[in-house]
Amino acid sequence: MEWIQNIRGWNEHCIPQDATINVAGSFFCTSGIEEITIVDADRRPLGLMTKQDYICNTLQENTHLSVIDCNLNKSWKLISERQILPQLLLTKADYFLRVDDGGCFIASIPKWKLVNEYINGNETPSFLIGHGLVGIVDSAGDKVYLKSDQVEDSFMDESFLDAFCRSPLWAGLIKNTQESTSMMGDEFLWANNNWTVFTLPIYEDDNLLGVIGIFYRSPGMRAIKRKMKQLDEINKEFSIIFETSFDGFTITDGQGRVLRVNRSHGRLTGINPQDMVGNLISDCVKDGLFSNPVTMRVLQEKRSITVQQRMQNGKHLLVTGTPAFDANGNIIRVVSNVRDITELKTLQDKLAEKEQSSERCLMELKHLRKQRLYHDKIIAVSEPMRNILAEVKQVEDKDVTVILLGETGVGKGIIAQAIHQSSKRKNEPFIDINCGAIPENLLESELFGYVNGAFTGARKGGKPGIFEMAQHGTLFLDEIGELPLGLQVKLLKALQEKQIRRIGGTEPIPVDVRIMCATNRDLKQMVADGDFRADLYYRLFVVPIYIPALRNRREDIVPLLEYYLDKFNQKYNCSKKITPELLKNLLQYSWPGNVRELENLIERLVVSEPSTLISGEHVPELRNLKKTYYDNNANEGTEMEIIPLRQAVEETEKHLIREALKRYGSMGKAAKSLGLDRTTVLRKISKYQIPYAYTKN
Incomplete structure (x- = not known):
């Protein structure tokens, strides 16, 4: 008679009911226990x-619960x-908890350990353990226990076990119990096994309480031969791959003795x-076969190592040595991969040469850009433009943020370039970007750049943004109102x-740039409408x-006409002139597109006018040029453009305030002549952005 306290494998670990699942997890991790x-x-x-x-409760994110409140699936007694x-x-329970006379916990044990203890104690053939199923029925033939003793055998899942209980094998066990007979190696064919x-x-x-059935699944010699054939095919496949690989391979043992070398290794190294094969790597070095082998470094440092080597045959090789360890952390194999990178090295050298050439081209481009900026003329005959140049002179050498305001085409970009070329940063980049010309989903990457792998389609190696490209120079943000x-x-x-982060990056990048921006919109009104941030506005x-x-x-129209006429005559090798009648019409035109429209129109006339004298007769829109209502020389009989009444009122107010x-x-005095108080005039000056040169006091 065997008392349970004499059985090995009892588990004395316990945990209080208010402990969390995390605490229980620490026991499982550190103590190696199963329950x-x-x-x-x-x-x-x-x-x-x-x-x-x-594990189940961790996957369900219940680790914060106490152990008594979590899902527990095993039966115990x-x-x-x-x-x-x-x-x-013969007791139906998955686990047994042993207690003393006072009901206090002593130890626990799973039922499968008790079953194995009973089987081992009855001189059962040891080769049966670990090959199939163990079942128990009581004396009445009812199932008490049925488990696979192969935990990793996914073939024997719950559905399989249910089917097994309806099989002839289980029926034989029940019959054996009822008839008090035994089976000692009886064979059955079931489920193709x-x-x-x-x-x-x-x-x-x-007294017979029940019977334990040990069901041993024996695939037979044919299945064993099939497995051996599969292993042989795998070995042949490995040999084929090893020998036909374009890369070279060597395999050494834990002492550095060469076990295998493929043909490609000989082709690459000579x-x-x-x-x-059969020699130590150290002896190969002594024999002068090669120097500084990666295998010896792998054995010394116990880690993967990659080096570049140049062989006597002129080839450049990339050699990677990778160790394989046993359960005790000892190196048992070193696999060295040798790849020919001679062509890659040649391409790398050519790429470096191209990069140097590109750098020279970039420097030349910067020089040409500076030359172009120097030669771009700013026509400043009128008093307003002379005042603007005076303002530019005041700020050009000061590292201060400048915002250029005005309608489209008035020359804000030219003014920005002129300020840069007269500043302390003139020898550094001038980078401009139109905030309204780039889709919103791309604009951020253009401004700040991105790191490698930041998003799908990102360029390998990442890309700097214009903040980095303008480092130490000037960044001109055109159409800032569209941001x-x-x-x-x-x-x-x-x-x-004064620092940015690339998209997908974590490290801040310091930037030293001068900011200039431009807009044709009323940013103050946009702030009031919630379309532009007030803090950025004031910044x-x-x-x-x-x-x-x-x-x-x-007053600037005629000088501009002369400048662009001369420019395009030189460009197209012409000597065109404008007729007095066309000049009169151009002077009366309202120029909604401003200087840009004038430039494009002159180029069009130079290219399209067949005669030396440009009359513009063949250009339909020039036949009916109309003066606007705010033309200072407008007469009562002059035909005017029809524009919205509100715009006309605003233009009239601007004109009268400016003239006063x-x-x-x-x-x-200006307020008095207009019949307004000083505060009202100041408010309208701010609203219409009338140049400060007019507001002297």
Whole structure:
């Protein structure tokens, strides 16, 4: 009679009921146990958690729960120390918790350990263990226990076990129990497998309590031969791959002795594989076959190592040595891969040469850009433009933010370039970007750049943004009013902190740039409408410069006409001239596209006019040029453009305020002549962005 306290494998670990699942996990990780008993404050068992329960609850993100509140799936039963093993084998429970006379926990044990203990104690053939199923039926033929003793055997899942209970094998076990007979190696064919069955009776004081059935699955010699053939095919396939690989391979043992070398290794290195196999790598070095082998470094440092080597045959090789370890951390093999990178090295050298050439071209491009900026003329005959040049002179050598205001085509970009070329940063880059010309989803990467792998389609190695490209120079943000609100926040942060982060990057990049921007929109009104951030508005409006429309500085029209006529005559090898009648019409035109429209029109006339004298007769829109209502020389009989009434009122107000300021030179006198108070005039000057040169006092 075997008492349960004498059985090996009891687990004395327990955990209080209010402990979390995380705490239980630490026991499983550090103690190597498979289950832990849950007890109350008096060590009375309340439940049992297995490692499988812990894993399931972790996957369900229940680790914050106490162990008593989590999902527990195993059945258990309390037992005393006075119970004997046969009684427990016939008890339906997955685990048994042993307690003392006071009900306090002593230890736990899974039922499968008790079953194995009983089987091992009855001289059962050891070759049966680990090859199939173990089942128990009681004396009435009812199932008590059925488990696979191969945990990793996915073939024997729950559905298989259910089917097994309906098989002839299980029926034979029941019959064996009912008839008190035994099976000692009886063979059955079921589920395409040959099975050998052994039975072991369970007695208590000569009373038969039940029977243990050991079901041994024997595939047969044919299956064994099939496995051996598969292994042989795998070995042949490995040899084919090893020998036909374009890369060279060597395999050494843990002492550095060469075991295998493929043909490609000999082709790449010029070393006969037969001179290496069976020899130590160190001896190969002494024999002068090669120097500084990667295998010796791998054995010394116990890690993968990659080096470049240039062989005597002129080839450049990339050699990678990789160690393989046993369970104790000892190196048992070193696999060295040798790849020919001679062609890659040649391409790398050519790429470096191309990069140097590109750098020279970039320097030449910068020089040409500077030359172009120097030669671009700013026509400043009118008083408003002379005032603007005076403002430019004041700020050009000061590292201050400048915002250029004015309609489209008035020349904001030319003014920005002129400021840069007269600044301390003139020898550094001038980078401009049109914030309204680039889609919103691309604009951020253009501004700040991105790192390698930041998004699908990102260029390998990443890309710098224009902030980095303008380092130490000037960054000109044209059409700043079109910048999306989301990017306005990031731009403000970059301006305030003087550093940026690439998209997908974590490291800040310091930037030293001078900011200039331009817009044809009323940013103040956009701030009021919520379309532009107030904090960014005030950050940019350090020095605003308003560039008036061409219709408000008509003194500049003739010089501009002469400049562009000369420019395009030279470009197209012509000597065209403008007729007095066309000149009169051009002077009366309102120029909604400003200087840009004038430039494009002159180029069009030079190219399309067949005669030397340009009359513009064949250009339909020039036949009906109309003066606008705000032309200072407009007569009552002159035909005018029809424009919205609100715009006409605003233009009239701007014109009258501008004329009053020019005539009287005093804010007070100008307000009095207009019949307005000084505050109203100041408000309208701000609203219409009338040049500050007019507001002298």
